[in-house]
Amino acid sequence: MKRSFLCQSRLALACAATIGLLRAETAFDAYLPATTKTVIQGGVSSSTTPAVKIKSGQTVKIDTLNSTELNKEDYTAVLKKGGISVDTPFYKETLEILSATPAAGRTARLLTGPVYIEEAQPGDTLEVRVVDLAVQSDFGINRTITNMGHPLATITPEPVARVYKIDRAAKKVLFNSNIEIPLWPYLGEMGVSPAEDAGNYGPNRPSKTYGGSLDTPDLGKGASIYFPVQTPGALFVAGAGKAAGANGKVNYFGLEVPLTAYLQFIVHKGKALASVRAETATHYITFGTADVLDVVMRLSAIELVDFLKEKAGLDFFFAYSLGCQAVDFNISRANTTGQLMSVMTPKYIFIKDTTDYWYKGELAPKYYLPGNYYDPKKEFVSFKQFLPEPVKTTGL
C-alpha cells in the first residue's frame, strides 16, 4: 500500500509540475524576515525576546541566512573569490548581522527567531511541520576546517571555503562539469529554548532535550519534528539551511545556503516528551547524541528500544530484536563536538497501522533511486535477464 503511494505521489508531482502548481507560494499566517532584530547567533534562552508570536496551528514563513560560521572579513573574501556580489539578497542581510559581531574569531550559526507559540507550556510537546523549503541563492558554500573534530580534521592542511553553483530550476547543485547533486534542502538547526535553569543552548551542538544542530537530511520537506517544550511559548529558532547534505556531514558542513522555511507549529497539550523525536512519510526517527560515537550508539539503542516498546507494545527482547532486524542507525553528525545518530524505523513494517500522515508529497531524491523501494512483485520477476550469458551445469 505504501509502495503504491510512492508511485502515485510521483505521478501527482509530475502533473503538478506540468501545470505549474509548484510555483505558487505556500500559504502562511505570519512572516519572519531575517533582520538584525530577528537573527541571533548561537542560541536562544528563556529570556530572549520573541521575534514573532503565533497560535498553535499557524504557519510561519521564516527566512534563514547562510550559516557558514565565518566572520565578516572571511565571509566577504569567500564571496569575492567565488565571484558573488555582496549585494545579493540574503547575503546583504548576512553581512549586516556579521558587522554587529567582533571582526576576529569564529562566529556561531545564524538562527532566525525565536517564534513564541502562545499555547506552549512546559510539559507540552511542540510539533513543527516542515511544510515547504525554498533555496534562496544560486550558489552554496562548503567549508573544510581544521578543527571541530571532524573525521579528517587532523590531516586537513588548511581551512578552505568554496562556492558551488546551484541551478534552482533544475533542482541541482552544479558541483562541476561532471557532477550534479540533486537538491534536497533541509534546516541543519531547529531547536527550542532550554528551561531557565537548564544551562545554555548550544551553540552548534545537538541536544536530546532542545534539538538544535540536528543536521539530518531526512528532516527536509514533509518531516514533523517533536520537541519537549521547556519554557512558556517554546521559543523556537531555525537556521543553518543546506541545499544538499548527507548523513555524516563529515567535513562539518553541508552545502550551506539561505533557506526560506514554511513551518507549521502545533502544540500537543499535556503530552510530555523526554527527548526530541521526528517522523516522515516513511519513517519514525529517534536520536542519540554525545561526543563519542560508541556512546551515541548506546544511547540511540536505548532510545530506540523505549520507542519500539511504546509504539508496538513489545517487551525488551522483541523491541531490541526488531531494532536489529529492521532499523538503520545513521550517523548524521560525525564530529566530536556533538555527534548525532538518526535512527530510522520504517513505517511500512507496521502493517495494521492505518494512521494518516499529513504529508503526501515529494520524498528525498535517494528514495527515487531505481528499485530502491520495496515491491514484492518486482522482487520475483525479470531478474533472469540480468544474469550473465547462460552456461552449462557441471556440478560437484
Added chain:
Amino acid sequence: MNTVITRSLLSLLAGAALAHTAFADAEIPTDHYLRSKWNTVSMGVYTTEYEPRLKIKSGDTIKIDTASSSTGVGVGGDPLKFYKDNNIPLDLPVVQDSMEIREKTKPHPAGLRGALLTGPLYIEGAEPGDSLEVRVLDVRFRAAYGINSTAPGNGHPLADLVPRPWRQKFDLDLARSVAIFKKDQIELPLAPFFGQMGVAPPANAGGFAASPPTPLHGGNFDLQELTRGSTLFLPVNVEGAYFYIGNGHALQGNGEITNPSLEVSLTGYFKFIVHKKKPLAVPHMETPTHYVFVGIHDSLDEAVRLATKQCVDFLQEKEKLDYYDAYALTSVTTDFTVTRALLPAQMVHALVPKNIFKAKSAYWYAGPVPVRY
C-alpha cells in the same frame, strides 16, 4: 536435486502464490555447484589448512549452499530438541546437512571458531597482489525460518542491559517475501544477504576465526548492501584465494544491534573474476546505486575516520578532484551508517551515490534490488 525438494517444501509452507513461486523456482544455470556437506564446510575459520573443496576459473559462475550455525549446527544442547521445539521439519536438506556436519565435521585444531562457512573455494590463477571480484547473482532461502537471539556481554550496545540469553524463531513467508515478526501486525520485507564472505589470510598469519571482519581477509561484514546485484572486491592473500562464505541473514537494519541478525540458511549464485595485479588494502563494494566503502575498528569514531578517508581517496582518483573538493563532495552526498555495532571490530559503511555522476559507468546488474528504507 536438493533445491527441488526444498523449493517444493517451501511452496507448501508458503501456501504458494503461483506466479511468484514459478519465477522463484526457476533454477539459474551455473558452471559449478558447491554444497554444504560435512566435508565441504569449515567450522568457522578462514585458512589454507583445509583442502580446496572445488577449483574454479576466473569468470566461472557457481551455486553455493550454506548452512547457518545459529539455525542448527551451532545451537547448544540437543539439536533434535531444538528442531522439534521450533517446529522445523527434519527432512529439509539444510537440516540434514546440519545434523551430519554436527556429527562428523571436526573443529579447528587450534580451537578457532566462528560461524559455519562453506569452502574453501579455490580460484585458479588468483595470486597474492590480485583482487577477487565476487558478483552476487542471486540469493535464495533454503528454509522458511530465521533465528534472532541476544545474550548478556556479547559486545553489542546493550550487552549489559540484557538480563538473560534470548532466542526466537521467526517464520518467513517466502511467497510474499516477508518475515513475520509479529503475526498480523509487524512484517519485515526480506532482503537476504551473506553476512560473511572472505578469503584466507596470508600464509604466515595462520587461520582467522570467522568472527571479527578485518581489512585483510574481509569476512564478517554483516553488510546488508551485499544482496542480489552487489559486487564485493576482496584482496587475494594466497594462491587460489581460498574463498569462504556463510552466515546468511534474511534481512537486517544497519547496526545489527542484538549481535546476530535474522540468521537463515541461504543458497547463493555467484560469478568470480580475478583482477590481476590489483592489490587492495581494504575490501570495498559496489551496488547498482552506490559505491560502498567500509571502516573497521573497535572504535566507531575511528571506523568513521577510516571510511571517510577511503571515500575522499576514491573521489580524488575517480573524478580527479583535489582533497578539498573530494572532501566537500563526500560531506554533501555520502551517507554514513553503522553496519555492525559489535565488539570486537565494529564497522561503518559509507554510501557514495552513483546518480551524482553525469557520465554513467557500466554495471553488470540493472535489476530490482531489495528495499533499503
